[in-house]
Amino acid sequence: QKEVEQNSGPLSVPEGAIASLNCTYSDRVSQSFFWYRQYSGKSPELIMSIYSNGDKEDGRFTAQLNKASQYVSLLIRDSQPSDSATYLCAVTHNTNAGKSTFGDGTTLTVKP
Amino acid sequence: EPEVTQTPSHQVTQMGQEVILRCVPISNHLYFYWYRQILGQKVEFLVSFYNNEISEKSEIFDDQFSVERPDGSNFTLKIRSTKLEDSAMYFCASSEIGRYQPQHFGDGTRLSIL
Numbered sequence: 578q579k580e581v582e583q584n585s586g587p588l589s590v591p592e593g594a595i596a597s598l599n600c601t602y603s604d605r606v607s608q609s610f611f612w613y614r615q616y617s618g619k620s621p622e623l624i625m626s627i628y629s630n631g632d633k634e635d636g637r638f639t640a641q642l643n644k645a646s647q648y649v650s651l652l653i654r655d656s657q658p659s660d661s662a663t664y665l666c667a668v669t670h671n672t673n674a675g676k677s678t679f680g681d682g683t684t685l686t687v688k689p
Numbered sequence: 690e691p692e693v694t695q696t697p698s699h700q701v702t703q704m705g706q707e708v709i710l711r712c713v714p715i716s717n718h719l720y721f722y723w724y725r726q727i728l729g730q731k732v733e734f735l736v737s738f739y740n741n742e743i744s745e746k747s748e749i750f751d752d753q754f755s756v757e758r759p760d761g762s763n764f765t766l767k768i769r770s771t772k773l774e775d776s777a778m779y780f781c782a783s784s785e786i787g788r789y790q791p792q793h794f795g796d797g798t799r800l801s802i803l
């Protein structure tokens with residue numbers, strides 16, 4: 578079983594729609610959860626972080642965490658063509674910083 | 690906004706040669722990391738560094754790899770004798786210490802081994 582597993586892509590949505598990206602993790606002691614966006618050939622760019630169960634909203638992005646189900650998701654509302662990228666789920670285990678384990682990523686295409 | 694800077698952006702090296710990748714973390718960050726991403730694959734953790742010593746390393750980080758903080762600003766990754774399979778994008782990241790601190794990534798160095 579992969580440590581961090583993301584829903585297989587690619588995912589294609591029309592402009593203005595909601596894109597839903599999912600991630601599950603295997604280590605129950607995981608502490609911090611991050612969503613990064615990676616454009617082709619570029620570095621991961623942090624877009625959301627979440628640490629407590631529930632929802633966290635930032636602009637068009639909402640992260641959801643359910644530690645009991647070991648599940649974290651990212652919703653992108655009013656998707657734009659510029660949102661087309663690979664989205665990486667990352668999980669950190671330690672309480673004082675430490676390595677992040679990344680999923681394989683889900684490639685999102687937003688069609689105009 | 691402060692950022693992590695990496696040099697060079699692209700390094701081409703003959704197999705068997707030594708290579709040093711350089712990073713300048715964000716100035717008030719105390720935790721430093723190296724990750725790599727082979728083309729088309731996921732981002733993989735190599736090593737984390739805190740208080741002038743390695744705090745954690747992965748199986749990838751074998752005796753061919755080393756890290757160093759030679760001065761107050763730079764953080765380097767050395768690969769002693771490069772192999773073809775070392776060809777990848779290498780990302781440096783840094784974070785503040787403490788719970789829940791996100792890691793901020795540099796733009797990466799593309800390493801090509803010939």
